[in-house]
Amino acid sequence: MAKQNPRPTESELEILQVLWSEGPSTVREVNSLLNLEREVGYTTTLKHMQIMSEKSLVTRDTSSRTHIYKAKILEADTQRTLVKSLVEKVFGGSAMDLVMQALGNHQTSPEELEEIKRLIQELENKQS
Amino acid sequence: MAKQNPRPTESELEILQVLWSEGPSTVREVNSLLNLEREVGYTTTLKHMQIMSEKSLVTRDTSSRTHIYKAKILEADTQRTLVKSLVEKVFGGSAMDLVMQALGNHQTSPEELEEIKRLIQELENKQS
C-alpha cells in the first residue's frame, strides 16, 4: 500500500484542477484542456495520471478500454494543506499576513468584501 | 547573465526566511538556525547559498574570508508571487476563496480580525 496523500506536484495539481472542475474525465479530455494553457504531450499527461493513480490521488474506472479518472482527494482538503504550507514557508506562520497580502494585492469586488465581512462576523460570534 | 528571479525552491525559501528575519548573515549563522528545525549539513547550506548567489536570489560580500549573504529579492515580492501562483493553481484564480479558506481554517485572534476589518474598510473607501 502506498503512502497516504503525498503532496501533489505542480503537474499533478494542474490535472486535479481539471478533474475538480470537469468531474470524471478521460486522459484525452484532461490533456486537451491542459493544452489550452500550454503544450503538453498526450503520453505525458497519461503518465502523470497513471502515477497519480498509484499515489491514490485519483481513482480510475478501467472497465472499458478508455479509462475514466476521478479525483480522489478533495479540493478543499488540498487547498487547506497548501495554504497551511504556504503560511509556514513564507509568512512565518501568520495566516493573517497571508490574508492581508491577498486582500491588498488582488482586486476584490464590493460583494466579495461583504462576504468576507460576514465570515468575520461569524468568527467573532463564535469566539465570544 | 543568469535568468532574473527564478522561483525559489523549498530549501531556498527556508534560507531566505532566515535572511529576511535576521538580516545579512554568514552561512554558519543560517545553518545553525536551520538546524533548530531539522538537521542540515553545513556544506549543504553552503552549496544552496552559493547557488542562490548564482541565481541572484542573494548577494554576498566576499571581501573577508567569511562571506556575508544578504537577501536580494524582497520578502513582500516573494509573498506576492507565491500567493498569486497558489491562487491560480488551486483556487482557480479566486483570491477571495483563498482568503475565506485561510480565515476559516486558522485560529485568528479578535485583534487580527479587527485589523482585517480595517483593511476592508480602506479598500471599500478606495472603491467608492
Add this chain to the structure above:
DNA sequence: ACTTGTCTACGAAAACATTCGTATTATGGC
C-alpha cells in the same frame, strides 16, 4: 482479415533539486 486510429503500458532520458564528501585555502594562537 487488414488497415488505421486511438488507447494503455512501460521504460528510460532529461531536467531539476538535494545532499554531502573531499580538497584546498585562509586565520589565529602558540
Add this chain to the structure above:
DNA sequence: GCCATAATACGAATGTTTTCGTAGACAAGT
C-alpha cells in the same frame, strides 16, 4: 613558522519530477 580550526569551492551521488518514444492491444470501418 606550524598546527588546528573553520571557511569556501568543487564535483558527484542521490532523489524527484517531467517528458516522451515506442510497443502492444483493441475497435471500427471496409
